[in-house]
Amino acid sequence: MSEKFNVPSELPRYPRSMWRTVTTLPTFPELRGDLKVDAAIVGAGIAGVTTAYLLSLEGYKVALIDAGRILDGTTGYTTAKISAQHGLIYSEFLTNFRPEIAKGYYEANTEALRFIRETVETHGIDCDFKEETAYLYTTQEDKLDELRKEFEAYQELGIPGQWHDSLAIPVDAKGAISMPGQAQFNPLKYLKFLVEKIVENGGLIYENTTIEDTKYGKPIELYTLDQENTVFCNELVVASHYPFWNKAAGYFSRLSTERSYALAVKPETSFQGGMYLSIDDAKRSIRSATFEGEEVLIIGGENHRTGKSDNTFEHYVELEKFAGTTFGVREIPFRWSAQDVTTLDKIPYIGPFSSDYPFTFIATGFNKWGMTNGTVAGLLLRDNILRRSNPYMDLFNPGRFNDKSMNQNITTTFKMAKELISGKFAGAHEKIDNLEPDQGALVRHGGKKVGAYRDPKGELHIVDTTCTHMGCETAWNEAERSWDCPCHGSRFSYTGEVLEGPAKEPLERIQE
Ligand SMILES: Cc1cc2nc3c(=O)[nH]c(=O)nc-3n(C[C@H](O)[C@H](O)[C@H](O)COP(=O)(O)OP(=O)(O)OC[C@H]3O[C@@H](n4cnc5c(N)ncnc54)[C@H](O)[C@@H]3O)c2cc1C
Incomplete structure (x- = not known):
């Protein structure tokens, strides 16, 4: 890549999400007093909001409860590609699991994309939904074999995709795989519509209400942080991103968190369209969006484990350099960062919390692909709660185990113990x-x-x-x-x- 443009250093002083800036969301009260509902959903991100929306459509009396403002967790700070192209996931799944699992993961995520598209079209939701082709690429010769292996996985699994030797955007791609018919949107404008529907359907929403603990029984009791209020519910959904509650299920040793960074950039050059993700050592994500009537590029990347970076500001600077040399930068109106949760085998945990708690459900571990996986969660948890069958229940069941997961579980626990000691x-x-x-x-x-x-x-x-x-x-x-x-x-x-x-x-x- 040549240094074609000047690289300014004009990063905004404070982080601010573009989605939260351009979307006006309704506000909701804090919970005061006790409450009895059919289903309580803890966490108002894409997983919690979609689940609450779908249950409210089924006539359930729901309460959606968030510790802060709704949609101010990772969902408010995403890059919002709606895609089943999740990096090198299909070759990895084929190495580790039966082909049906890899195929099922693709189909579940494709159904989630279809659900979002249909919801947007049926209700005419103004959320900048736009169909785009997704591209996975590398600029490194030494990564080409991994990319080719991923393409072979597409062919083996019957996933629509094409190989390309170069790309239309100005990156020095050595190879790329396209996946047609994917999409991008403003996630908060879409989810705002679902939130409004929850309220119309009689659902209750509470902000600034942290759930601290639960008591299992019939009904289940949820206690707020100050212990002053109790929510009684027949079904509980833990959609708090990282589970707020860990009884008897060992989630804390089965999940890891990674931060990543994003810039919204006004480019000097016009953009050829598409959504891009590199598999290079320094991964880069690119998509377009509109801000104040102008095209901006959302440039993402620079992952690291939460709490494990010597200088977090440098990650923004690296993205700024990449944006500058690739597209030219006129202005950077926004910078933001966020973290997402990953499971031991990279398949989210969506389903019964544990065999001891049959009326409690969880959705977590979306591995930076929560627009589709969080929507899968809503669809799957609705069916779990309605005791309806769903072809993806076993695939996402948090109770699944395989040898690889068990080994990684031990490694994660070991890392945590090391962290506890070395930090001190x-x-x-x-x-x-x-x-x-x-x-x-x-x-x-x-x-x-x-x-x-x-x-x-x-x-x-x-x-x-x-x-x-x-x-x-x-x-x-x-x-x-x-x-x-x-x-x-x-x-x-x-x-x-x-x-x-x-x-x-x-x-x-x-x-x-
Ligand atoms: C930088 C970045 C870019 C990304 N880009 C993409 C992308 O392009 N496409 C894609 O598909 N995915 C992407 N992702 C992933 C996606 O954004 C996440 O997987 C998804 O938003 C997670 O949604 P969630 O509902 O699980 O969690 P959240 O949105 O974090 O919501 C959880 C909510 O639970 C609340 N909560 C927590 N504890 C409690 C408690 N005790 N009581 C009450 N409430 C509580 C929190 O306040 C929060 O509002 C990206 C992630 C990152 C970090």
């Missing part, structure tokens, strides 16, 4: 007095290692960096000004409030 001994090299405005770090203070951030006005915010979930050490994320936990992905603001679970309690604040 990590050095605090910065001196609190040396912190510049808008700088955060681990520091020594009063003989203890603590986390400190000096805000732009010069005020210090000091916290105990021990994660309130399971005691791991959180790490400073300078690009988002947050404390992030490498064990299970909990995140906290610089003042200690929970930004993302599974933690529910804030970090302890320390006086200066």
Whole structure:
């Protein structure tokens, strides 16, 4: 790739999601008092909203409950390609599983895409839904064999796709696979319509209501964080991204979280259309969207485990360089980052929470493909709850086990234990007095290692960096000004409030 354009360094100072900026969402009250419903859905992202919508259409009295604002979790910070082309997944699945599993995964995701398309068309939802061809490509000669293997998997499984030796966009592709008939949209405009329908169908929605614990019985009882309110329900759906609740199912050792980054860029050159994902060492995702009547490109990539990056700002800079050299950059109106959850075998866990809890269901582990997998979750959980058969129940059943999963389970548990121990001994090299405005770090203070951030006005915010979930050490994320936990992905603001679970309690604040 040649350096054709100047690479500006004009990243926005603060992260902001384009979808949340351009979409006005309704607001809902906090839960005050007790409540009795047929089904309680915890978590208002794409999985929870789709499930609540589908159950409300079936006449269920639903309550959709979110710890923060609706659609302000990962769904509000996605890149929103609606596609069954999920990287090198089909060759990997064919190596690890029977072909029916790989084929079933493709079909379930294709049905989810069809469901979104039909919902948009039937109701005329204005959400910038646009059909596009998806391309998987590499610019590295040494990755061509992996890409060819993926293409062979398409052929073996009967997945429509074509091989290309080059691409229309200005990347030096050595090879590419196209998958026709995929799509992109503004996910929040689409989900806003579903939210409005839930309310029209008599559903209840609560914001700023964290569910802390549950008591299993008939009905199931859900308790809010302050223990002041109880929700009684016959069916419970855990759609809180990372499960807020872990009883008897070991999810915390079966899931990992990874962050990735996105920029919305006004390019200097016109874009040839399509949605792109590279399999290069530095993965890149590209799609177009419209902002203020103008075409922008959403450039994504730069994955790393949550809490495991020395300088999170550098990831934005790398994307900015790529956008600059490939398309030219006139302006970068938005930058944002988010994290997603992956299961041991990369197939989401959608279905019964565990055999001990037959009226509780879970949807998690979408492996950065939650637009389709989150929609699969809604369709599948509706059928689970209605006790209807569905061809994909076994495929996504969280209770499935295979040897590979078991081995990875042990590795994940081991990594977490290592994290718990190594975090405690990590050095605090910065001196609190040396912190510049808008700088955060681990520091020594009063003989203890603590986390400190000096805000732009010069005020210090000091916290105990021990994660309130399971005691791991959180790490400073300078690009988002947050404390992030490498064990299970909990995140906290610089003042200690929970930004993302599974933690529910804030970090302890320390006086200066
Ligand atoms: C940068 C990035 C780009 C992506 N791009 C794509 C893409 O192009 N295509 C694609 O298909 N997928 C993509 N994904 C993945 C997709 O965005 C996610 O898989 C999906 O949004 C997850 O949805 P969710 O409903 O599971 O979770 P979320 O949207 O995170 O919703 C979970 C909700 O649960 C709430 N909650 C948590 N704990 C509690 C509690 N105790 N009580 C009450 N509420 C609680 C949270 O507040 C949150 O609102 C991307 C992911 C990332 C990180």
